[in-house]
Amino acid sequence: MVKSVMITDPVGDMLIRIKNAYLAGKENLDLPSSNAKERIAKVLEKRDIVKAYSIKDRVMTVTLNMERDRILQIKRLSTSGRRIYMGYSQLYSVKGGRGFLLVNTSQGMMTEVEAKKKKIGGEVLAEIF
Numbered sequence: 001m002v003k004s005v006m007i008t009d010p011v012g013d014m015l016i017r018i019k020n021a022y023l024a025g026k027e028n029l030d031l032p033s034s035n036a037k038e039r040i041a042k043v044l045e046k047r048d049i050v051k052a053y054s055i056k057d058r059v060m061t062v063t064l065n066m067e068r069d070r071i072l073q074i075k076r077l078s079t080s081g082r083r084i085y086m087g088y089s090q091l092y093s094v095k096g097g098r099g100f101l102l103v104n105t106s107q108g109m110m111t112e113v114e115a116k117k118k119k120i121g122g123e124v125l126a127e128i129f
Helices: 010-024 035-046 112-118
Strands: 028-032 050-056 059-064 074-076 100-105 108-111 122-128
Touching: 010 028, 010 035, 010 059, 010 074, 010 122, 035 050, 035 059, 035 100, 035 108, 100 112, 108 112
Parallel strands: none
Antiparallel strands: 028 059, 050 059, 074 122, 100 108, 100 122
């Protein structure tokens, strides 16, 4: 059961909950669902950080891939008070390709590699490495 609490930065809250669950060794994680969180979970699933996710009664259950250390650090870049936008030519590789940028574009949520291929920029939400 997820408690109803006022959250000012839902995306940041989700990323920090995932990081804390990894550090605590918890495989399953429940959090309030939203469309943005679902799109982020889809990208993390493609990057093999999340095994699976499901949504039931406005609660998202995320199953993390705990086979090896997948996340060393999550750094939130764009926040509600300070938005960071980059064109596709400004997007950079994180830790020599071992990490990735989470970019919200006009064509959906994706990594910086996908955004560069499609030649589109957007709001850079976080660095994950």
